[in-house]
Amino acid sequence: MxxxxxxxxxxxxxxTPLASPISKSMATGVRTEARTPxxxxxxxxxxxxxxxxxxxxxNVEQQGLRYDVFEKAMTGYLNLKQDQKLGDKQLLTVVDFSLPSTEKRLWVLDLATKQVLFHTLVAHGHNSGENMATNFSNENESNMSSLGFYVTDSEYMGKHGRSLKLQGVDQGYNDNALMRSVVMHGADYVSEDFIRQNGRLGRSLGCPALPMDQYAQIIDAVNGGTCLFINGQSPTYSSQYLNTELAMNAYLGGTQTTI
Missing domain, CATH: 1.10.20 (Histone, subunit A)
Structure with a gap:
C-alpha cells in the first residue's frame, strides 16, 4: 500500500511547493523552487x-466526537497494541468528559469494520462536577473520574450487578483504578428520563457508569483486553501512550490493524 x-x-x-529560497526579487517576480519531500x-x-x-x-464528527480527541485515542490505541497490551479485538472505546453529561459522550468503535457499535450516555464521578466534569483524581475515595488510557479486564458480579474491571495504564493518573474499583457497570441514573427530571445525569463514585438498557451489550463487546480512553479538560494530564511518533512508526511498520 x-x-x-x-x-x-x-x-x-x-x-504545492514547500518553503524554499526565493530565486528572484519582488521587482522581477517571485518564483519558488519545488523540492521533493x-x-x-x-x-x-x-x-x-x-x-x-x-x-x-x-462518521463520528456529526455525533460530537472531535477529531483531536479521536486522534489522541487512536495514538494510544496504536501504542498499546505495539506494546502487546491489547487483545485481538480491534475495538476502541472513547469517553469525552469535556462534553456535558446531558450529551451522548461514549463511543465504541470497531476499527476493523469502521463502524460505531455504541454511542450513548455515560456518567462521571460525583466529585468531578455537576453536569460538567472538571475535576479528576487517581486517589482512593476521591469519588472522581480518572483520565487516560485503560485496558478492559475481567468481569465480576458486584453491588452494581454485572461489572467490567478496568486496568488503568497511565501511571499517576488512573493506575489505581483496580484498587478503587473503578469499573464499567449499569446504573439507573444514566438515562434520558433522569436528565429530564434533574437537568443532568446522576453521578458515580468514579466509574464510567452506563445506561441499564445497554451496559450488558457494551460489556459483551469490549471485554477481554480492549482499549478505553477517557478524555477530559485537564492541563496536567500526560501519557507515554500519546507519543505520535511511536504510533506512526508502529502503524507504518505493518504491525497494527489497517487504518
Whole structure:
C-alpha cells in the first residue's frame, strides 16, 4: 500500500511547493523552487491521511466526537497494541468528559469494520462536577473520574450487578483504578428520563457508569483486553501512550490493524 500511495503523496507535495529560497526579487517576480519531500514527510502525510480517512468513514464528527480527541485515542490505541497490551479485538472505546453529561459522550468503535457499535450516555464521578466534569483524581475515595488510557479486564458480579474491571495504564493518573474499583457497570441514573427530571445525569463514585438498557451489550463487546480512553479538560494530564511518533512508526511498520 505504501508503494502505491507514496508516489501520489509526493505529487501533492510537488503541486504545492514547500518553503524554499526565493530565486528572484519582488521587482522581477517571485518564483519558488519545488523540492521533493523527504521520506519522513511522505510517511507522516500517509499516516495522517489514513487517520483522517478513518475518522470520516466512522462518521463520528456529526455525533460530537472531535477529531483531536479521536486522534489522541487512536495514538494510544496504536501504542498499546505495539506494546502487546491489547487483545485481538480491534475495538476502541472513547469517553469525552469535556462534553456535558446531558450529551451522548461514549463511543465504541470497531476499527476493523469502521463502524460505531455504541454511542450513548455515560456518567462521571460525583466529585468531578455537576453536569460538567472538571475535576479528576487517581486517589482512593476521591469519588472522581480518572483520565487516560485503560485496558478492559475481567468481569465480576458486584453491588452494581454485572461489572467490567478496568486496568488503568497511565501511571499517576488512573493506575489505581483496580484498587478503587473503578469499573464499567449499569446504573439507573444514566438515562434520558433522569436528565429530564434533574437537568443532568446522576453521578458515580468514579466509574464510567452506563445506561441499564445497554451496559450488558457494551460489556459483551469490549471485554477481554480492549482499549478505553477517557478524555477530559485537564492541563496536567500526560501519557507515554500519546507519543505520535511511536504510533506512526508502529502503524507504518505493518504491525497494527489497517487504518
Amino acid at each position: 505504501m508503494r502505491r500511495v507514496l508516489p501520489f503523496i509526493a505529487s501533492l507535495f510537488m503541486a 523527504s521520506a519522513k514527510e511522505m510517511q507522516t502525510a500517509f499516516y495522517e491521511q489514513n487517520l483522517h480517512s478513518l475518522y470520516q468513514s466512522l
